[in-house]
Amino acid sequence: MKARSLVFDLFGDYLRYRGGEVRLRGLVALMECFGVPESTVRVVVTRLRKEGWLASRRDGRETVYSLTDEAWALLDEGRSRIFQRMAGPWDGQWHMVIYSVPETERGLREQLRKKLAWLGFGPLSASVWISPHDRGQQVLDAFEGVSAVQLDVFRSRSPNAEADRDIAARAWDLGELDHDYAQLLEAYEPRLDRYRRGRLSDAEALVERMRLVHDYRHFPFRDPDLPLELLPAGWSGRRAHDVFLEAHGLLREPAERCVDTLVDRVTASTAEAG
Secondary structure, eight states: OOOHHHHHHHHHHHHGGGSSSSEHHHHHHHTTTTTTOOOOOOOOOHHHTTTSSSSEEEEETEEEEEEEEHHHHHHHHHHHHHHHHOOOOOOOOEEEEEOOOOOOOHHHHHHHHHHHHTTOEEEETEEEEEEOOHHHHHHHTTTTTTTTOEEEEEOOOOHHHHHHHHHHHHSSSSSHHHHHHHHHHHHGGHHHHHHHHSOOHHHHHHHHHHHHHHHHHHHHHHOOOOOOOGGGGEEEEHHHHHHHHHHHHTTHHHHHHHHHHHHHHHHHHHHHHH
């Protein structure tokens, strides 16, 4: 787990519920749980502040950090994709985005493709991406005013359910994704009983919960969250998501207790020094 990602995750899962800010010494104490030294924490927060992700203020001789509005928006978008899954039957509509980007704008084209993948679109061909979810407007909004990107958004239906499943199989590598979900299940499902019994210390629960999020967070970039009608038989993704939610919930109380203890200790020592 990289120190940069840990800072974001600590804010997203814990510090947002404690006023949304933290003293530098408090952040250092939290990062020590993951073996990150103070010198590295100082370098990371300095870089994040320069990049516009962190804001800082002085409180006496202490520096207090909080996320900027842009950082919170990024975290909230990611949290939605990680924790939520589409429910209900599919209406049978495919949503297509056809794009055109000049060859000289390869970086912009890659940015567009990453955004499409994040929103659950898959490539049916080089410049034609599809999704069973109505998110075309989100793509248009993301590139509004970018003249180098030309976008056309359509809706369509295939002839039948068999064709739908064939389209899904061509747009996404569901076999590899299912294999990776199965590996996640193999790693975390056996741990649930230990989590239920509370066999971890508070600090261990914090580390375990953060590692769980770290291991799961790449799936929303790859998983289009297809409706059941388009999934292959024996799909592991839904079960993996259920295990992720259960493990995340079981570890919540001791992990939050660890954060409270460490941050409150720093706050108390600061008050005594004052």
